[in-house]
Amino acid sequence: MGQPVAFFEITSTAPEKVRAFYTGLFGWSAEPDPAMDGYAMVDTGAGPDAIGGGIGPSQAPGDTGVKIYVRVDDLEKELARAGELGAPTLAPPMDLPEGYGRIAVVADPDGNPVGLWA
Template identity: 75%
Template structure:
């Protein structure tokens, strides 16, 4: 069985501008959370089965852009698999705040960042 895309993320050097742009373009609702450094969860308004997302500030050089997060059942195994297939770990496995699981980010062989979420 294939692994589903579970989350999308948009990062920008001007997160407020990005939230406004995507909110107005797609009629999404976002509200920055100061406790998360201005990161905002996105409500696409597409119902409970829609893929969720977030828009937030860039955390470092080269991380600005759009990435998907794929839900996996074993983060460490999939990260090792990505590496074996020519990928490179960008963000090692980390716990998410609250009880939202763990995530990691790798670059595919073309350098595209892809997140894994367990």
Template identity: 65%
Template sequence: MGQPVAFFEVISTDQERVQKIYADLFDWQVTPDPAMGGYALVDTGAGGAAIIGGIGPSIALGDTGVKIYMRVDDLDGYLERAEALGGKKVVPPTDLPGDHSRYAIFADPDGNLVGLWA
């Protein structure tokens, strides 16, 4: 069985505007967290099996856009495999706040950013 999409993320230079657009457009519950710089977790209201997401501020040049995060059981192994297949590590394995595990981001050969979440 393949690795599932586990999380989506929308990053913007004006996260409050984008948070409102997605909340109003799709009737999502978007809850900004001041402790995380206004990053908002998203409840799509689609039930327990739905993919969860976040909408947050840009923190680096070129990081805006939409990313998907794949659930993996070996973050380092998948990141190494992505690099062996032509990808480039963008964010090394990094601890998430709280009890949300770890993530990493790579760029595929066309520059698309893809997250790994373990």
């Protein structure tokens, strides 16, 4: 059985502008949370089974863009498998706040970031 896409993230050096674009284009809601440095959880309005997302400020040079997070059962195992496939680790495993699990980010062969979420 395959692993589902579980979350999307859009980061930008101009998050207000990007947030206005996506909410205006698709009718999403995304209110920035000051407690999360202006990161906004996205409600696409597509119902309870829709994939959730976030829009927020860039955290490091070169990290702007759109990335997907794929749900995995064992973060360390999948991170190791990604490494065996030649994927460098862009962000090592880290805990998400409020018990939302753990994530890591690798790069695909073209350098696109791909999040792993357990």
